[in-house]
Amino acid sequence: MKKMNWFWAFFALCFTLVNVSMTAHADDQTPADQFRVGMEAGYAPFNWTQTTDAHGAVPISGEKGSAYAGGYDVQIAKKIADGLGKELVIVKTQWDGLAPALQSGTIDAVIAGMSPTAERREQIDFTDPYYESNLVVVVQKDGKFANAKSLADLTGAKITAQLNTFHYTVIDQIPEVQKEQAMKDFSSMRVALASGIIDGYVSERPEGVTATGANPDLKMIEFAEGQGFETNPEDVQVAVGMRKGDPDVQKVNEILATIPQSERTKLMDAAIEEQPADTSGDSANQGLLADFKKIIDDYGSLFLRGAGLTLFIAIVSTVVGLLIGLLVGVFRTLPAAENPVSRFFQKLINALLTIYIEVFRGTPMMVQAMVIFYGTALAFGVSMNRTIAALLIVSINTGAYMSEIVRGGIFAVDDGQFEAAQAIGMTHWQTMFKVVLPQVMRNILPATGNEIIINIKDTAVLSVISVADLFFQGTSAAGTNYQYFQTFAIIGAIYLVLTISATQILRFVERKMDGPSSYVKLEDINPE
Numbered sequence: 001m002k003k004m005n006w007f008w009a010f011f012a013l014c015f016t017l018v019n020v021s022m023t024a025h026a027d028d029q030t031p032a033d034q035f036r037v038g039m040e041a042g043y044a045p046f047n048w049t050q051t052t053d054a055h056g057a058v059p060i061s062g063e064k065g066s067a068y069a070g071g072y073d074v075q076i077a078k079k080i081a082d083g084l085g086k087e088l089v090i091v092k093t094q095w096d097g098l099a100p101a102l103q104s105g106t107i108d109a110v111i112a113g114m115s116p117t118a119e120r121r122e123q124i125d126f127t128d129p130y131y132e133s134n135l136v137v138v139v140q141k142d143g144k145f146a147n148a149k150s151l152a153d154l155t156g157a158k159i160t161a162q163l164n165t166f167h168y169t170v171i172d173q174i175p176e177v178q179k180e181q182a183m184k185d186f187s188s189m190r191v192a193l194a195s196g197i198i199d200g201y202v203s204e205r206p207e208g209v210t211a212t213g214a215n216p217d218l219k220m221i222e223f224a225e226g227q228g229f230e231t232n233p234e235d236v237q238v239a240v241g242m243r244k245g246d247p248d249v250q251k252v253n254e255i256l257a258t259i260p261q262s263e264r265t266k267l268m269d270a271a272i273e274e275q276p277a278d279t280s281g282d283s284a285n286q287g288l289l290a291d292f293k294k295i296i297d298d299y300g301s302l303f304l305r306g307a308g309l310t311l312f313i314a315i316v317s318t319v320v321g322l323l324i325g326l327l328v329g330v331f332r333t334l335p336a337a338e339n340p341v342s343r344f345f346q347k348l349i350n351a352l353l354t355i356y357i358e359v360f361r362g363t364p365m366m367v368q369a370m371v372i373f374y375g376t377a378l379a380f381g382v383s384m385n386r387t388i389a390a391l392l393i394v395s396i397n398t399g400a401y402m403s404e405i406v407r408g409g410i411f412a413v414d415d416g417q418f419e420a421a422q423a424i425g426m427t428h429w430q431t432m433f434k435v436v437l438p439q440v441m442r443n444i445l446p447a448t449g450n451e452i453i454i455n456i457k458d459t460a461v462l463s464v465i466s467v468a469d470l471f472f473q474g475t476s477a478a479g480t481n482y483q484y485f486q487t488f489a490i491i492g493a494i495y496l497v498l499t500i501s502a503t504q505i506l507r508f509v510e511r512k513m514d515g516p517s518s519y520v521k522l523e524d525i526n527p528e
Helices: 002-017 072-084 095-103 166-173 186-194 205-214 248-257 261-274 288-332 340-362 365-380 386-412 415-423 428-443 445-465 470-481 484-514
Strands: 034-039 048-050 068-070 087-092 125-132 135-140 158-160 200-204 218-221 237-242
Touching: 034 072, 034 095, 048 470, 072 087, 072 125, 072 248, 072 261, 095 237, 095 365, 095 445, 125 248, 125 261, 135 186, 135 205, 158 166, 166 200, 186 200, 186 205, 186 218, 186 470, 186 484, 200 205, 205 218, 205 261, 237 248, 288 340, 288 386, 288 428, 288 445, 288 470, 288 484, 340 386, 365 386, 365 445, 386 428, 386 445, 415 428, 428 445, 428 484, 445 470, 445 484, 470 484
Parallel strands: 034 087, 158 200
Antiparallel strands: 048 068, 125 237, 135 200, 135 218
């Protein structure tokens, strides 16, 4: 046991590094005096993430003052919250998680540049519009479609748009268009466009202004009347999304009516001017290292918090998953009970455990996260803490894999050891815990280490429920500074450090458990 003290010390260190992360999103429940608004915080100039409270930015829930949300949507949200007499709380949420978060009660409203389309109205209610824009296409400035003036000029182009938006549906209006797979966010589309994977993407004018202002190699195509996309008025409007039947919809409409069009225009102009700018051009003469240094200076604290939470979730979930795997694995190796009633319940539990294992090994963790986090809120009205939800999701997923690893480790132990234990009167549980499991633990250690490494990387899928892990923080930074290669190179390096460190620590544990490669007889040390 003394040989394992260092491991628990390391575990305690990890816990200390992320103790603040455990309290992240602790305020996921909605107090009556709060107005909780969901947004991507990555769709400038409507909303974005920054590291200071400049220009009236609002702290992002669960980020402990290290990240703030700014932009046009934030300013509108502040006015609505003031009108309702409530405190504004910004809940950073992935685009495809906004509607589930609203329906489950995790947030009170969606203010994220969302258009009140007919399809969305079937799921949620919308207020009167608070902004109206035009559709544009963003292309490469020196590309073959840079001089397009109409949809006909984009014939044959490879065009995409954001997933689950009406932008994607209007692409079909372009003659002979090569409609590419929809992408989850604008960051992905900008990278695809810059790399030549696509020829352009459909967006709204404010986002197009942002993209071309941040990257001089891009160009925004605006269409004259009759030359562009045919849309319904509601398609180019932006409104506040709220739960079906929410009585505050009318109150919000009354508040919006007090904001004149001139003030809305002024707020949008200010958002376009204040949005975080791409600094790659400023540092181009200094070199790539200068880009890395600035990103680390600006977002290093976010990356460390994300890495800490990633490491914490991976370690705790692997330990809990191992315990689940041990219990399930041992139970599934029990000999059939002689009592008929006991044998019935044993078979029933075995069947349930088999279903558990197959379900969690046979479905993606991202799907499990969506079902568990949003499903429990929709079905039972329980709004889970995001960090606790992440631990639960990864733990039970890991437990399903570890149970089969443990079962295989048990079967790998020679049958003679079971027979010998029975011969001296040991029960099945005594045989397991005193004879078999000590050997199993050593045999499955490499597989357990592999699970830790997998979990370190797989926490990235938890961004779908807005867990602020390393990948989530990297996405936020890249969506703000537009330096995708540099940002994700840093994120990749951090992941590599975490996984290599975990590998080396586990190999050290293996050597300690194996003991010395050769032994010296006691009489050789002390002949007397």
